[in-house]
Amino acid sequence: MKVKIKSWTAVGTWEWVSNDDTCGICRMSFEACCPDCRTPGDDCPLVWGECTHCFHIHCIVKWLQSSQQQQLCPMCRQEWKFKE
Amino acid sequence: MANIAAQRIQREFREVIKSEEVAKCHIKLELKNDEYTELKGEIAGPPDTPYDGGVFQLDIIIPETYPFNPPKVKFITKIWHPNISSVTGAICLDILKDQWAAAMTLRTVLLSLQALLSAAEPDDPQDAVVARQYKEQQSVFRQTAKHWTYIYAKGPHREAELEAKVSQLRGMGFEEHKARVALSTCDWNIQRATDHLIS
Numbered sequence: 001m002k003v004k005i006k007s008w009t010a011v012g013t014w015e016w017v018s019n020d021d022t023c024g025i026c027r028m029s030f031e032a033c034c035p036d037c038r039t040p041g042d043d044c045p046l047v048w049g050e051c052t053h054c055f056h057i058h059c060i061v062k063w064l065q066s067s068q069q070q071q072l073c074p075m076c077r078q079e080w081k082f083k084e
Numbered sequence: 085m086a087n088i089a090a091q092r093i094q095r096e097f098r099e100v101i102k103s104e105e106v107a108k109c110h111i112k113l114e115l116k117n118d119e120y121t122e123l124k125g126e127i128a129g130p131p132d133t134p135y136d137g138g139v140f141q142l143d144i145i146i147p148e149t150y151p152f153n154p155p156k157v158k159f160i161t162k163i164w165h166p167n168i169s170s171v172t173g174a175i176c177l178d179i180l181k182d183q184w185a186a187a188m189t190l191r192t193v194l195l196s197l198q199a200l201l202s203a204a205e206p207d208d209p210q211d212a213v214v215a216r217q218y219k220e221q222q223s224v225f226r227q228t229a230k231h232w233t234y235i236y237a238k239g240p241h242r243e244a245e246l247e248a249k250v251s252q253l254r255g256m257g258f259e260e261h262k263a264r265v266a267l268s269t270c271d272w273n274i275q276r277a278t279d280h281l282i283s
Contacts, residue, residue: 024187025151026088027095035088059088063186066152074187 016046018054024075025059034058048083051076089150093120093190100191111194121146125157125194129237130202134229135163138237142197143173144190154184157193162261164225164232164268166206166215175200176210213269221271228268235264249274253281 016030023046026034033044034056047057053075055063064071064080071080097120100106100113112126125142129135140163145156157180159173167176177200179188209215217225231246233239249272253263258281270276 027092027189035091059186063152066149069182072185074185077185 014041018046018048019052020054023056023059024053025055025063028056030054030056049073049078050081050083051078052083089146089148090120092151093123093146096189096191097123099189100194103191105191105195110198111191113190113194123190124160125190127194127198127201129233129239130198133202134226134241135165135201135233135237135239137241138233138239140201140237142194151186151188154180154188155190155193156180157197162232162236164214164229165201166204166209166211166218167200168214169211170214170265170268171211174210176205176208217268217271224271228272232264232268246272249277253277 018030020030022029023034028034030046031040033040036058037044037056045057046054047060048054049060051073053073055074060074060080063074072078073080097113097115100111103111105111106113110128114124114126116122116124123144123146125144127140127142129138129140139161141160143158143160147153147156158175159168162170162173164170168174175197177196179185179193179196204218206215206218214225217228227243227246230239230241231243234242246267249267250260250264252274253267254260256278258266262281263277266277266280267274270280
């Protein structure tokens with residue numbers, strides 16, 4: 001028997017590799033985006049601190065901008081440094 | 085209200101409702117409006133403290149900038165504690181001020197307040213009168229706190245001796261709560277409390 005493929009559609013799935021399920025700031029799932037965004041993915045990426053804690057970039061930036069004194073991780077209160 | 089604040093409170097509210105502490109009746113949370121901006125909290129007085137057996141109600145206001153700024157929380161139930169104003173219910177607790185972090189939640193706030201009832205910080209007082217008594221007359225403080233818990237928070241220890249003194253001042257024509265505050269302030273010395281009320 002010969003099969004002729006006329007067309008095919010590829011489907012891919014992806015997920016963030018994070019050590020938690022939800023963002024500690026907005027409490028939305030990492031598979032979803034922060035409350036200000038509409039589509040998860042590159043438009044609403046996750047970022048990691050050197051302390052290994054992970055947040056939506058929009059959430060952690062808002063937190064760092066709102067804290068008057070030092071820039072601390074909202075989870076562990078260590079100094080926040082973006083992990084390269 | 086900003087999108088993030090309302091959405092987060094909705095999620096937190098559901099989390100608290102399902103939590104173990106609610107099941108054990110240690111904490112409680114109720115909505116006061118549909119916009120998720122005002123809530124009513126409740127914490128049980130912790131065991132082995134003068135607040136044991138009492139139920140304390142809290143007023144919670146969520147700012148538009150939540151969770152980047154802390155919720156505004158105060159006691160509705162009157163309480164005798166060095167870090168809580170016996171007049172307004174205002175609370176002196178670092179995480180409700182400069183030590184707030186966006187990862188904290190209403191659940192952790194309620195549990196922190198419960199911990200504050202177990203471990204007062206008299207060197208960082210909200211109510212200087214209570215803090216002085218806490219440091220200088222620990223047994224009078226404990227008795228007073230138990231009595232307030234009985235009167236205002238449905239606590240189990242009546243402290244009949246203290247109640248008799250309040251009745252005595254009421255007999256002299258003073259209003260009950262004012263009489264209790266004056267007596268509590270003056271370490272339950274009737275003469276000094278009377279002078280305090282007249283002056």
